[in-house]
Amino acid sequence: MRAVHFGAGNIGRGFVGLLLHEGGYEVVFADVNAELIDAIAAADSYTVHEVGDGAKDTVVTGFRAVNSATDEEALVQEIATADVVTTAVGPTILRFVAPVIARGIAARPADAAPLAVMACENAINATDLLATEVRQAVGDEAWASLSTRAVFANTAVDRIVPGQPAGQGIDVTVETFYEWAIETPAFNGSLPSIPGAHFVEELAPYIERKLFTVNTGHASVAYFGARAGIGTIAEALAEPSIAVAVGAVLEETSALLVAKHGLDVDAQREYRETILRRFANVHLPDTVERVGRQPLRKLSRTERFIGPAAELAERGMAHDALVSAIGAALEFDVADDEQSVHLQAKLHELAPGTFVEEVTGLAPEHPLAPAVLAQVVARQASLA
Numbered sequence: 001m002r003a004v005h006f007g008a009g010n011i012g013r014g015f016v017g018l019l020l021h022e023g024g025y026e027v028v029f030a031d032v033n034a035e036l037i038d039a040i041a042a043a044d045s046y047t048v049h050e051v052g053d054g055a056k057d058t059v060v061t062g063f064r065a066v067n068s069a070t071d072e073e074a075l076v077q078e079i080a081t082a083d084v085v086t087t088a089v090g091p092t093i094l095r096f097v098a099p100v101i102a103r104g105i106a107a108r109p110a111d112a113a114p115l116a117v118m119a120c121e122n123a124i125n126a127t128d129l130l131a132t133e134v135r136q137a138v139g140d141e142a143w144a145s146l147s148t149r150a151v152f153a154n155t156a157v158d159r160i161v162p163g164q165p166a167g168q169g170i171d172v173t174v175e176t177f178y179e180w181a182i183e184t185p186a187f188n189g190s191l192p193s194i195p196g197a198h199f200v201e202e203l204a205p206y207i208e209r210k211l212f213t214v215n216t217g218h219a220s221v222a223y224f225g226a227r228a229g230i231g232t233i234a235e236a237l238a239e240p241s242i243a244v245a246v247g248a249v250l251e252e253t254s255a256l257l258v259a260k261h262g263l264d265v266d267a268q269r270e271y272r273e274t275i276l277r278r279f280a281n282v283h284l285p286d287t288v289e290r291v292g293r294q295p296l297r298k299l300s301r302t303e304r305f306i307g308p309a310a311e312l313a314e315r316g317m318a319h320d321a322l323v324s325a326i327g328a329a330l331e332f333d334v335a336d337d338e339q340s341v342h343l344q345a346k347l348h349e350l351a352p353g354t355f356v357e358e359v360t361g362l363a364p365e366h367p368l369a370p371a372v373l374a375q376v377v378a379r380q381a382s383l384a
């Protein structure tokens with residue numbers, strides 16, 4: 001069995017590639033980073049080092065590497081004969097990998113089993129987004145045939161894989177916890193062999209629970225921490241006022257998840273406590289800059305802050321703590337994060353109402369809009 005995995009970065013090597021390897025796949029890593037691809041191609045194995053309670057090391061072998069920027073033909077052939085294609089490139093990059101995935105599917109033998117395609121990104125229904133990009137790349141007529149030759153299944157992936165320290169080659173340091181939920185109906189009974197994954201009938205509760213608890217909480221620690229001038233996630237969460245603020249954010253998103261998906265209150269509280277312990281892992285060298293990265297994406301309409309806060313406001317439920325976290329996100333000012341630079345430029349250039357509509361996608365009449373507008377006005381006043 002063979003899997004082609006786009007994005008040989010932190011989650012690609014430290015999680016998706018590892019679980020595919022453990023499922024018996026030969027993994028072909030595809031990436032545009034030539035230095036990384038050369039290093040993977042030159043290696044016979046790499047080690048995934050877990051840190052924290054119960055940590056173990058796992059050696060990954062049986063992989064190859066293709067430079068997707070310079071060797072598209074080779075990649076088309078790999079996809080044409082693969083069983084699985086996964087991505088962990090970032091949701092905004094999916095449109096760039098879609099055309100080659102389309103070419104690979106089109107090149108599959110007529111009698112080949114459908115290719116399993118799964119986007120492993122922090123976004124709701126990321127695989128649907130990838131399928132839409134593939135469809136746009138080929139047009140509706142070609143899509144009618146391509147779509148019968150591949151199965152597009154949504155997934156939710158959860159493992160904290162921080163930026164990796166220099167000098168450890170392609171080895172990856174990760175936390176011990178992981179969860180990969182894969183939605184089953186699209187497979188029509190022929191599930192891919194990934195023993196480490198959790199196959200579920202309906203992904204919506206899993207992805208929303210994950211995005212609005214793990215990712216909302218993590219990003220809140222990052223933005224409150226950055227505001228306080230703290231460098232790492234563990235140090236930020238050790239600051240009592242930040243722990244209280246993040247706890248309040250997670251109380252709000254948990255209330256939404258319980259109301260919307262009928263989650264058990266006690267189970268959700270335990271889930272929250274587990275993730276706060278994960279964030280507090282002092283062995284994980286994770287920074288507020290990495291976890292807060294790309295704030296424009298994180299402040300967009302269906303993402304981890306505006307998404308739950310908007311639904312809470314629509315239901316008349318408390319959302320003040322989320323609004324405070326949105327206020328902290330507006331202060332995220334990191335020179336080498338392109339989206340952070342754009343965010344600060346927009347705060348300087350746009351009228352508050354225009355900023356709210358453009359960045360958060362909230363219409364002025366939305367019940368959440370006035371509270372977010374007030375945060376924008378306050379931030380702009382502090383910049384004046």
Ligand SMILES: NC(=O)C1=CN([C@@H]2O[C@H](COP(=O)(O)OP(=O)(O)OC[C@H]3O[C@@H](n4cnc5c(N)ncnc54)[C@H](O)[C@@H]3O)[C@@H](O)[C@H]2O)C=CC1
Nearest residue numbers: 007009010011031032033088089090091121122159160161
């Ligand atoms: N790191 C983490 O803890 C987690 C990350 N994720 C998600 O996984 C995705 C990747 O995140 P990370 O691994 O942290 O980022 P990363 O930056 O370590 O890895 C992304 C990789 O994608 C490559 N890439 C960029 N454009 C490409 C293209 N056009 N074709 C092929 N490869 C391309 C980059 O060169 C890089 O190696 C994101 O969607 C993130 O939200 C999800 C759960 C956990």
Ligand SMILES: O=P(O)(O)OC[C@H]1O[C@](O)(CO)[C@@H](O)[C@@H]1O
Nearest residue numbers: 122157158159160161214218291
């Ligand atoms: O690109 P994003 O959305 O920041 O993804 C990385 C996030 O996902 C997580 O792995 C949680 O699953 C965190 O490490 C991190 O906050």
